[in-house]
Amino acid sequence: MGLPFELKMLPFPPRDLAPDYLAVNPLGTIPTLLDGSMRMTESVAICQYLVSRYGPSPLGVEPTEPDFGPYLNWLHFGEATLTFPQTVVLRYSLFAPPERRLEDVAADYKRWFLSRLRGIDAVVSKQSTLCGGRFTIADISVGFALLLAQFIGLDAKFTPPVAAYWQSLKGRDGFRKAMAKQDAAGREQGVENRLGRLA
Ligand SMILES: N[C@@H](CCC(=O)N[C@@H](CS)C(=O)NCC(=O)O)C(=O)O
Secondary structure: OOOOOOOOOOOOOOHHHHHHHHHHHOOOOOOEEEOEEEEOOHHHHHHHHHHHHHHOOOOOOOOOOOOOHHHHHHHHHHHHHHHHHHHHHHHHHHHHOOHOOOHHHHHHHHHHHHHHHHHHHHHHOOOOEEEEOOHHHHHHHHHHHHHHHHHHHHHHOOOOOHHHHHHHHOOOHHHHHHHHHHHHHHHHHHOHHHHHHHO
């Protein structure tokens, strides 16, 4: 949307490595958006907030447009349906200390995530974006889940339509600029940007 912003990077997980952050977000999760005295900690709600508060923007789909329903559906599908099983995989195959890792659980949730991608496959087999005939914050929401899947190494299992969709999202100017901004902020602030580097 071209809005000015300041990006503060945090070591991950902040609850262990940046305890002061708990005063900003008691859950210790990222992201947090601060806009004046307003604070939000749900990434998809943050996207909706920016589009509604500082729009109109083609990144949002208006209630009067025919794709308003699918737009809300895919917008929430990213975080509610796709990201959740991946957090279980991360916890039980990567972040837990070796003695608490549960490879069977991680394998189950990997399969669960991949089967949930069928919903995306059905749409992107027919069109280049999820809804509205254009790139929207629904693609950003689902795109983040695909970025996380790449981080975990699940992208090798994407079907050809999902792989092509993910390639097209990664090739966008906006994505490249956001990743470059994240990398630069990480370097300036001395915080490693693991997710961005893998993109
Ligand atoms: N539903 C939240 C999830 C936030 C979340 O769980 N973030 C993860 C990273 S993707 C996190 O910060 N985990 C660190 C922790 O749980 O300590 C959102 O969409 O922003």
